[in-house]
Amino acid sequence: MVNKKPDNNTEQRILEAAKTILFKDGIQGARMQDIADLAKINRAMLHYYYRDKESLSEYVMKTVVSKFVETFKENLNSDVSIEEKIDLYISQEIDLVYNNSELTIFALHESIRDIDFFKKIIPEHKKSTLFATQLSKAIEDGLIKPFTLEEFIVFVSSLCMFPFLAGPLYKAILHWDEKRWQIYRRYLRRKLPELIKRAIYNK
Amino acid sequence: MVNKKPDNNTEQRILEAAKTILFKDGIQGARMQDIADLAKINRAMLHYYYRDKESLSEYVMKTVVSKFVETFKENLNSDVSIEEKIDLYISQEIDLVYNNSELTIFALHESIRDIDFFKKIIPEHKKSTLFATQLSKAIEDGLIKPFTLEEFIVFVSSLCMFPFLAGPLYKAILHWDEKRWQIYRRYLRRKLPELIKRAIYNK
DNA sequence: GTCTATATTGTGATAGAC
DNA sequence: GTCTATCACAATATAGAC
Numbered sequence: 001m002v003n004k005k006p007d008n009n010t011e012q013r014i015l016e017a018a019k020t021i022l023f024k025d026g027i028q029g030a031r032m033q034d035i036a037d038l039a040k041i042n043r044a045m046l047h048y049y050y051r052d053k054e055s056l057s058e059y060v061m062k063t064v065v066s067k068f069v070e071t072f073k074e075n076l077n078s079d080v081s082i083e084e085k086i087d088l089y090i091s092q093e094i095d096l097v098y099n100n101s102e103l104t105i106f107a108l109h110e111s112i113r114d115i116d117f118f119k120k121i122i123p124e125h126k127k128s129t130l131f132a133t134q135l136s137k138a139i140e141d142g143l144i145k146p147f148t149l150e151e152f153i154v155f156v157s158s159l160c161m162f163p164f165l166a167g168p169l170y171k172a173i174l175h176w177d178e179k180r181w182q183i184y185r186r187y188l189r190r191k192l193p194e195l196i197k198r199a200i201y202n203k
Numbered sequence: 204m205v206n207k208k209p210d211n212n213t214e215q216r217i218l219e220a221a222k223t224i225l226f227k228d229g230i231q232g233a234r235m236q237d238i239a240d241l242a243k244i245n246r247a248m249l250h251y252y253y254r255d256k257e258s259l260s261e262y263v264m265k266t267v268v269s270k271f272v273e274t275f276k277e278n279l280n281s282d283v284s285i286e287e288k289i290d291l292y293i294s295q296e297i298d299l300v301y302n303n304s305e306l307t308i309f310a311l312h313e314s315i316r317d318i319d320f321f322k323k324i325i326p327e328h329k330k331s332t333l334f335a336t337q338l339s340k341a342i343e344d345g346l347i348k349p350f351t352l353e354e355f356i357v358f359v360s361s362l363c364m365f366p367f368l369a370g371p372l373y374k375a376i377l378h379w380d381e382k383r384w385q386i387y388r389r390y391l392r393r394k395l396p397e398l399i400k401r402a403i404y405n406k
Numbered sequence: 407g408t409c410t411a412t413a414t415t416g417t418g419a420t421a422g423a424c
Numbered sequence: 425g426t427c428t429a430t431c432a433c434a435a436t437a438t439a440g441a442c
């Protein structure tokens with residue numbers, strides 16, 4: 001669950017329920033009835049608060065996507081060394097997907113299903129020129145292997161995310177139980193940053 | 204598309220259409236009408252050949268999952284050195300997802316949506332004891348960093364897959380066009396094995 | 407095997423009482 | 425704001441003609 005604060009009012013309860021159902025089933029697959037059930041209201045209330053399914057989905061999507069974009073951009077323009085910045089970036093990405101793997105799969109699913117809707121949701125943002133400068137310098141100095149800014153972001157984010165997405169897949173294929181997977185999840189979370197850094201830094 | 208051979212008969216055409224639609228929309232989201240349209244037949248024919256949506260989905264899912272499992276297991280028991288085996292394993296995983304990223308997202312999506320259905324599909328398979336032995340020895344010899352067999356498989360597979368799954372996501376967030384993404388895809392495919400190996404081998 | 411017509415149920419959305 | 429009743433239509437599935 002993304003938003004964990006206790007939901008006292010109906011509107012908030014609907015939103016939490018919508019996130020859960022939408023992330024699991026996707027927009028097309030989600031049923032308004034399921035969202036209503038989980039929020040312990042009837043279908044009519046959904047429409048009262050969020051007009052229709054599209055509005056509700058768009059609202060939830062915007063929350064989701066801005067979370068991603070924030071994480072992509074956050075701290076990239078702060079005034080710290082590139083090593084610190086990379087450490088923070090990696091740990092933020094891992095935390096995002098560690099706590100919200102269903103959200104990430106939802107985003108992947110929707111991005112191939114309806115790319116125009118998806119594009120509509122992406123907020124405007126400027127390139128992070130400070131980090132780009134730092135990265136160029138670090139590469140010039142031989143600290144970091146050669147990447148463009150975009151390549152670097154895609155590469156690092158990828159390495160942070162996937163191991164946590166594929167849980168149910170691996171559990172099924174390798175016949176792991178939930179406990180085995182949870183142990184491995186925690187192990188990965190601890191080990192991954194070191195392994196990622198080994199892949200981007202020159203020794 | 205997974206199966207590329209030309210489809211001369213109706214049954215095959217339906218199957219190809221079903222894969223395309225199911226991979227894009229998921230089982231719940233897919234419409235029988237869309238599958239029928241793509242296969243250039245009417246809905247009744249779908250039911251004639253594959254009874255109902257569940258049967259059709261199960262049939263497609265079995266194809267998908269066995270593809271995964273084969274790739275996971277293939278060559279792990281062949282009689283070659285562990286270095287060769289790892290090279291082959293990495294290139295096979297990358298090829299699988301490079302050519303079938305929608306399939307992979309479909310599998311991820313369905314694995315969180317209905318894990319019981321998913322489990323029903325997983326074929327029985329034995330553990331790969333030969334590779335396990337080779338891996339233990341390579342770790343003992345200091346060639347490879349310490350992993351259990353399962354950890355190794357999950358880790359390497361993860362690194363192979365995600366970069367190719369997130370294309371539409373990155374395209375949207377980074378405002379890349381299709382051409383930019385295609386160039387990066389090919390770059391990744393070439394570079395990834397080296398980066399993965401750097402992460403698993405001791406120097 | 408293929409098609410049209412139709413039965414049946416599911417689903418999103420609204421109207422209107424309270 | 426909340427609920428019940430209901431409408432309109434979408435979607436699965438089947439029956440039966442050819």
